[in-house]
Amino acid sequence: MKFWQKMYLSVLIVFLIAFDLGAYGLLKKSYQLNEQLDISRGVTEFRSIEKSLSYILSEYTEDTGNINYEPVIASFAAHYYKDDILLEIYQADQLIFSNAYQFVGDRAEQNGDPYKTVYRKMNDELWLFIGGKMDFKDLKLVISRNSDYLQEYYVTLRQYFITLSFVISLILSAALIFLLFQLTAPIRKLNKGVKAIAAGAYDQRVIIRGNDEFGELAQDFNRMVDAVSNHIETIKKVSEDKEIFINNLTHELKTPITAIKGYSEFLNHANFNEEERKMAVHYIYEHIARLDVLSGKMMQLLYLKSEQITLEPVNIEKLFSYVVNMERHHIEEKQMKIKYECIAEVVYGDQELLQSLLINLVENSIKASLYGEEILLRSYHYHEGVVLEVLDYGRGIPEKDIAKITEAFYVVDRSRSKELGGIGLGLSICNQIAQLHHAKIQIDSKENEYTRVSIYFTTL
Amino acid sequence: MAKILIVDDEKAINDLIAVNLKMVGHEYVQLYSGDQILKTLNEIRIDLVILDVMLPGRDGFEIVQDIVKRNVPVIFLTARNKVTDKVHGLEIGAEDYIIKPFEAVELIARIHVILRRNQKVANEFRLDGTVVELEKHTVTVHGQEIEMTNKEFRLLDFLIQNKNIALSREKIIEQTWGFDFYGDTRTVDVHIQKLRKKLNWETRIKTVYKYGYRLEV
Numbered sequence: 001m002k003f004w005q006k007m008y009l010s011v012l013i014v015f016l017i018a019f020d021l022g023a024y025g026l027l028k029k030s031y032q033l034n035e036q037l038d039i040s041r042g043v044t045e046f047r048s049i050e051k052s053l054s055y056i057l058s059e060y061t062e063d064t065g066n067i068n069y070e071p072v073i074a075s076f077a078a079h080y081y082k083d084d085i086l087l088e089i090y091q092a093d094q095l096i097f098s099n100a101y102q103f104v105g106d107r108a109e110q111n112g113d114p115y116k117t118v119y120r121k122m123n124d125e126l127w128l129f130i131g132g133k134m135d136f137k138d139l140k141l142v143i144s145r146n147s148d149y150l151q152e153y154y155v156t157l158r159q160y161f162i163t164l165s166f167v168i169s170l171i172l173s174a175a176l177i178f179l180l181f182q183l184t185a186p187i188r189k190l191n192k193g194v195k196a197i198a199a200g201a202y203d204q205r206v207i208i209r210g211n212d213e214f215g216e217l218a219q220d221f222n223r224m225v226d227a228v229s230n231h232i233e234t235i236k237k238v239s240e241d242k243e244i245f246i247n248n249l250t251h252e253l254k255t256p257i258t259a260i261k262g263y264s265e266f267l268n269h270a271n272f273n274e275e276e277r278k279m280a281v282h283y284i285y286e287h288i289a290r291l292d293v294l295s296g297k298m299m300q301l302l303y304l305k306s307e308q309i310t311l312e313p314v315n316i317e318k319l320f321s322y323v324v325n326m327e328r329h330h331i332e333e334k335q336m337k338i339k340y341e342c343i344a345e346v347v348y349g350d351q352e353l354l355q356s357l358l359i360n361l362v363e364n365s366i367k368a369s370l371y372g373e374e375i376l377l378r379s380y381h382y383h384e385g386v387v388l389e390v391l392d393y394g395r396g397i398p399e400k401d402i403a404k405i406t407e408a409f410y411v412v413d414r415s416r417s418k419e420l421g422g423i424g425l426g427l428s429i430c431n432q433i434a435q436l437h438h439a440k441i442q443i444d445s446k447e448n449e450y451t452r453v454s455i456y457f458t459t460l
Numbered sequence: 461m462a463k464i465l466i467v468d469d470e471k472a473i474n475d476l477i478a479v480n481l482k483m484v485g486h487e488y489v490q491l492y493s494g495d496q497i498l499k500t501l502n503e504i505r506i507d508l509v510i511l512d513v514m515l516p517g518r519d520g521f522e523i524v525q526d527i528v529k530r531n532v533p534v535i536f537l538t539a540r541n542k543v544t545d546k547v548h549g550l551e552i553g554a555e556d557y558i559i560k561p562f563e564a565v566e567l568i569a570r571i572h573v574i575l576r577r578n579q580k581v582a583n584e585f586r587l588d589g590t591v592v593e594l595e596k597h598t599v600t601v602h603g604q605e606i607e608m609t610n611k612e613f614r615l616l617d618f619l620i621q622n623k624n625i626a627l628s629r630e631k632i633i634e635q636t637w638g639f640d641f642y643g644d645t646r647t648v649d650v651h652i653q654k655l656r657k658k659l660n661w662e663t664r665i666k667t668v669y670k671y672g673y674r675l676e677v
Contacts, residue, residue, distance in 0.1 A: 250539070250541075251514075251539045251540075254539035254560050254561065255470050255472075255473065255539065255560070257560075257561050258473055258476075258539070258560040258561035258562065259470070259472040259473055259476060261561045262473070262476040262480075262561065262562070262564060263472075263476060265563065265564055266476070266479060266480065266564065268626070269564075269625055269626030269627075269668065269671070269674070270479070270480075270483050270564075270624060270625055270626070271483065271624040271625075271674065271676055272479070272483075276479055279475060279479070280479075283472040283475065283476070286472065287472060
């Protein structure tokens with residue numbers, strides 16, 4: 001059962017019970033008051049009849065000495081009969097006159113002193129009996145009168161209340177349904193939104209205006225969805241990155257494996273000449289070397305991912321001179337020059353990792369540069385941190401590739417990169433090292449003009 | 461023999477395909493990116509293209525339809541081993557899809573199937589006075605017709621397809637008898653002996669020690 005239906009039924013039931021109880025009480029009280037009125041009227045009548053009859057009888061006895069009262073009473077009673085009042089006269093429990101219906105049963109009113117009233121139902125009609133001693137001798141008088149109007153009144157009123165409660169119920173139902181429908185509209189809206197989001201539409205939000213509980217709930221719910229969808233996004237991104245990484249790694253492994261497998265098969269089974277043999281052996285050797293580099297870099301990358309480093313002060317000048325010394329051979333090979341200037345002197349980090357980072361960057365620069373060109377290493381202060389910079393005037397990076405260049409295995413020009421022995425992990429490693437230092441790598445480049453890689457260290 | 465265009469940006473792989481094609485007597489042209497393919501097709505009559513998918517310039521999936529339009533069959537040779545890639549490659553017009561690392565014998569067999577399907581293979585093979593008519597299933601030695609069983613001819617066909625390459629006994633059984641053959645590998649030896657005798661190829665069909673046989677041309 002829906003909430004609004006429950007609400008509707010509960011309100012309706014409570015109202016009906018309350019209304020009917022009230023109506024019943026009112027009815028009872030009203031009937032009681034009417035009955036009292038009826039009785040007091042009856043009693044007044046009884047008194048006046050008793051007085052008149054006692055007087056008439058005493059006069060009659062005095063005048064005639066006759067003790068046969070019946071004719072007197074009969075004519076007297078006939079007078080009241082017109083007013084629908086019936087009389088019974090008893091003398092010492094002996095009925096001496098009656099124009100009322102006779103019936104057997106307890107006649108408590110006979111013993112009334114001065115009077116007693118009893119309501120009786122006879123033939124489905126209500127009668128009021130009032131009885132009591134008369135002043136005259138030991139006679140007893142019982143008058144009875146039809147009081148059925150009381151019952152009719154009661155029935156009419158009850159009928160009225162039933163109709164009233166029915167009509168009010170109808171009006172109330174309509175009003176309740178309308179109100180409840182309006183009031184529960186936010187719940188339905190919320191429900192719809194929740195269902196949509198549960199079905200995977202994480203970009204949807206529930207829109208409910210107002211500051212009531214529903215509005216609050218909707219806001220809280222939206223906040224929850226925000227949090228959940230953020231988490232999902234992160235998880236998706238991570239798993240996508242992982243998949244891309246693994247795909248790239250597989251691809252990266254496939255080529256050397258294909259070459260080694262193919263050439264060894266060739267050497268084993270084919271009818272080759274000396275030149276072909278040399279070529280095959282050369283390729284096998286070259287691709288084993290490539291696998292070696294790949295596994296080394298992979299190990300480094302995996303190691304970096306799990307490492308926590310301690311930041312210690314590193315002298316930048318020493319760092320630069322170490323890197324320059326390490327790359328001396330490559331530099332000389334291409335008749336290049338490398339210069340460095342240190343405005344900032346100290347950076348906080350892990351010395352070996354920073355060396356590895358700079359060597360990677362300088363090697364990239366050497367590969368990108370032509371014979372005789374120059375590479376510049378710089379350090380300077382920037383806001384509260386230190387920046388290390390590697391600048392070359394080589395072939396540069398196309399603008400569309402700059403954003404992707406730190407992704408694992410991404411190389412701008414595959415065939416050229418392979419010739420230079422690159423496998424696309426260098427910048428990925430650099431990025432990892434930078435992250436361990438809470439540093440950011442920024443790459444500016446213009447094709448065929450320059451490439452500037454800046455590492456912003458935020459920790460002093 | 462057919463002229464085959466090899467397109468692969470990895471020089472080592474490109475050369476590997478080239479030497480294997482050379483072994484079985486095909487001619488070849490080597491390209492290292494997708495950009496020059498159409499130009500080459502315009503200039504030289506090419507019978508088949510072996511195409512890598514991930515290429516600098518236009519990638520293999522992009523360019524395949526242009527090649528197929530010119531009625532040149534294409535085999536994809538790629539490291540992309542996803543079934544969806546394979547299905548896509550075949551749907552957009554490639555005749556076959558081979559995944560790296562590949563086996564030379566398999567590559568050559570598939571090339572042969574496609575060349576034959578496109579009727580771009582020679583129907584005749586001549587060596588030392590022996591003429592094999594591949595289409596007609598007839599063999600003559602110095603003009604004299606030689607009786608051959610179906611199995612013997614299939615073995616001969618397979619050796620010719622893979623001339624200069626050593627074929628293992630298992631490979632020979634797989635290709636000529638089918639996978640469901642449960643016989644001894646000695647069966648191969650018996651059939652090779654028969655072929656050598658019938659065709660006077662005692663020196664041409666070399667035994668490769670502990671491996672199999674090679675037809676040397």
